[in-house]
Amino acid sequence: MFGFLLTIGNVVLLALIYWQTSTYLVHRVDDSIYTMSANFKNVPPAQVLAEVNDALAYDLRKSNIYGLFTPDLKVITGNMNSFPTELAVDGKIHQFAHRELPQYRPGGNVPAAPTGLARAIVRRLQNGEILVVGRDFTQLAEIKTIIFNALIVSGAVIIAIGLISGFALSIRPLRRINAIRDTSRRIMQGELSLRMPVSRRNDELDMLAVIVNLMLEEIERLLTEVKSVTDTLAHDLRTPLTRIRLLLYRAQQQCAPPHHPEQQLLDRALSETDALLGRFRALLRISEIENRQRKAGFTEINPSDVLGQIAELFDALAEDKSVQLKVVYEATGAIHADPELLFEALSNLVDNAIKFTPSGGTVTVKLSEQDAVARIDVIDTGCGIEAGERDAVLQRFYRSNRQQGTEGYGLGLSVVAAVVHLHGFSLKFQESKIGTHVTVFCS
Numbered sequence: 456m457f458g459f460l461l462t463i464g465n466v467v468l469l470a471l472i473y474w475q476t477s478t479y480l481v482h483r484v485d486d487s488i489y490t491m492s493a494n495f496k497n498v499p500p501a502q503v504l505a506e507v508n509d510a511l512a513y514d515l516r517k518s519n520i521y522g523l524f525t526p527d528l529k530v531i532t533g534n535m536n537s538f539p540t541e542l543a544v545d546g547k548i549h550q551f552a553h554r555e556l557p558q559y560r561p562g563g564n565v566p567a568a569p570t571g572l573a574r575a576i577v578r579r580l581q582n583g584e585i586l587v588v589g590r591d592f593t594q595l596a597e598i599k600t601i602i603f604n605a606l607i608v609s610g611a612v613i614i615a616i617g618l619i620s621g622f623a624l625s626i627r628p629l630r631r632i633n634a635i636r637d638t639s640r641r642i643m644q645g646e647l648s649l650r651m652p653v654s655r656r657n658d659e660l661d662m663l664a665v666i667v668n669l670m671l672e673e674i675e676r677l678l679t680e681v682k683s684v685t686d687t688l689a690h691d692l693r694t695p696l697t698r699i700r701l702l703l704y705r706a707q708q709q710c711a712p713p714h715h716p717e718q719q720l721l722d723r724a725l726s727e728t729d730a731l732l733g734r735f736r737a738l739l740r741i742s743e744i745e746n747r748q749r750k751a752g753f754t755e756i757n758p759s760d761v762l763g764q765i766a767e768l769f770d771a772l773a774e775d776k777s778v779q780l781k782v783v784y785e786a787t788g789a790i791h792a793d794p795e796l797l798f799e800a801l802s803n804l805v806d807n808a809i810k811f812t813p814s815g816g817t818v819t820v821k822l823s824e825q826d827a828v829a830r831i832d833v834i835d836t837g838c839g840i841e842a843g844e845r846d847a848v849l850q851r852f853y854r855s856n857r858q859q860g861t862e863g864y865g866l867g868l869s870v871v872a873a874v875v876h877l878h879g880f881s882l883k884f885q886e887s888k889i890g891t892h893v894t895v896f897c898s
Contacts, residue, residue: 457624462617469606469613476602480595484574485548491519492576492588500582507532507586518594520553520573522587535587544577544585550592551575572596631660644876647675700728755789758829758897761798762822769805777814780805784822787829790897792878800874801831804893807868808835812890829897836890845884 491510498506507521511534522533530537541551553573575589634652642649650671651664707721766782773780801820808818816836823830840848849872875882875895885892 457621459618459621461621462614465613465617466610469610473599473603473606477599480599481574484590484592484595488548488574488576488588488590491590492578495578495586495588500580500584503580503584503586504532518591520575520587520589520591524585524587526583526585528585531584533587538585538587539575542575542577542587544579546576546578548574548576553591628660635660635664642671644879647671647678696728700725703728753791753793756792756794756797757789758787758792758797758822758831759784761794761801762820762831764798765801765805765820768802769809772806773809773818776809776812778809778812779817780809781817781819782821783819785824787822787824788827790829792897796874796877800871800895801833803868803871804833804895808833808837808891811835812837816890825896831895831897832885832892833894834887834890834892839887839889839891840884842884849882 494510495503495506504523507523510519511521520534522535522538523531524538525531528538535553539551539553542549551573553571571591571593573589574592575587578586578588580586631652631654638649638651650668653661653664653668703721703725707718707725762782762784766780769780805818805820812818812835818836819832819834821832821834823832848868850869872882878897880898881896883894883896885894
């Protein structure tokens, strides 16, 4: 953009130079013509012929043009072969093409020469004769052409230099912007320890990068503190909760018969304790998965093997609930993943699909390949998830309106999101008229 603006400015400047030069040259010629014409103003018509011949004789440069014509435009004298059609008898200066006349020969024929340009003024004398007074403009026109061509060439060179310089000067900032963009994407993917690159130039990009880096440091510190508190609470409370459950279990064994009111209270206390322990285990599992160093188990695997384990694990559960489980997979290429974590994520998706699909419904798990990328679809005919809640259900402890009243902690899809994020895969909710359609793209 800077090169383009520089080019436009130079073109305007060169055009102004040409216009000013051209105007100046024309004015100089016109002033001379007016002066020459004024010399004939007070000359009697009978003496005009002699004055024209004298003016031509004393024109050493042979650049002036004089012509005396009869009322019917026939040549009387002068260095013009004929009356130009471009001229009008109006007392104004006009430009016309004429034959260049190297010298004046009184009473003789004027030899033909190459056509040039001239400017002249035409006046009608008192006796009806027509007087043409002008000046050859060929050399000045050539000068204008030379200036115009020089401006065109220099303008083209300036345009080329301006655009090339603008492009060359933009390469380094664009590289820095691309580096900032790539770093930003990696930070968005969870690598909060990264910082924006800062050069030694201390320019505007560096000033912005420094501010962003300070902001990232504060965000990382706050997130680390929150995560640390959450993980610490989950870890520290799991032990006393386990002890409480053990004490409740012992009390249950030593208490009254099964249908006694106290026994029922102990059963409810054990159930609530188990629910709390399940939530803490899920939180610690998410924290473990979100740890970017948890990649020791990554290897090249065939996703169809994982789907085979899914089918084997959930066949009985689907049958007990009268839900038809279909596992369909095509031949795909290997993917780089942790088979245990991928199995855990798909297990959560299939478990949710079966849980929220009514009896007689269908859950389909399909493996296919799209644009050389493995794609796993989990489709059910259950209650579905509203479009406005599809991002929220991936957050911890969130349960959609249609899932209220069912068992669960609201952490299953959070585990799925953590596994997908760790692998660099993508998860997308597809539009579906009935139930839920979730797709995991393994790329």
